[in-house]
Amino acid sequence: MGETYRKEIVRRIVKNMLDIQILRMVQTQPLWGYKIKKKAEADFHIKIRHGALYPLLNSLERKGLLTSETEHQTGRARKVYNITPRGREYLDTYYSILKEQLESKQPT
Amino acid sequence: MGETYRKEIVRRIVKNMLDIQILRMVQTQPLWGYKIKKKAEADFHIKIRHGALYPLLNSLERKGLLTSETEHQTGRARKVYNITPRGREYLDTYYSILKEQLESKQPT
DNA sequence: TACAATATGTCCCATAATAGACATATTGTA
């Protein structure tokens, strides 16, 4: 069927909205950078560079959309991220705009 | 209410998916560049540079997502754009990915 | 003892994107 452009559009959305995709993943379950990388690569079939991901995670924490706790149990320390109320607000706003796009309304 | 991030997210979507927003507008009614600029600025409350818009419209036509007919009636000639079956396919794929995002599914 | 995998971080350079100017043409209005 008409899935010619699927890969291209998914790629564009993940590339430009990677922070939002991270919020979506972390909302489902707390995750750390390395796991987010692996999960995003598996889910979206695109390559995520860690050199871009870790600075992004740090900036999301600075913006108050994520919080982190360092876990020392396994191997090298992991920074496990959780979504904050602000992060949920950001996601909810995103979802409400998507709904309007689907209803063919222009965001106001 | 929680609309703190609304402007920012709309801006990001329109900036990164301007071609898709153009397809959405043109699907509703045939439009020309100047009108698309004015409509996008009114609907999304962002500034659209014509120096970016016209090359984008030409590339959408080259890709077969839009077709144009030149109208000579009024003032300077207008290139009135219509969406093509390919353009509709592109939009439909976009909408199906948005639906998956809303259902919290990962695109496959 | 290497090497692969896990885990997080910075930095640079080449390429890509963007803002804004330059360019032209028509119509209506002050």
Added chain:
DNA sequence: TACAATATGTCTATTATGGGACATATTGTA
């Protein structure tokens, strides 16, 4: 007759982005 609005187009200098290297640390395995 200017000027604003309509209408479409290109070009360049600056800015932003991205790929990939450099860096370090731990655990498990061949």
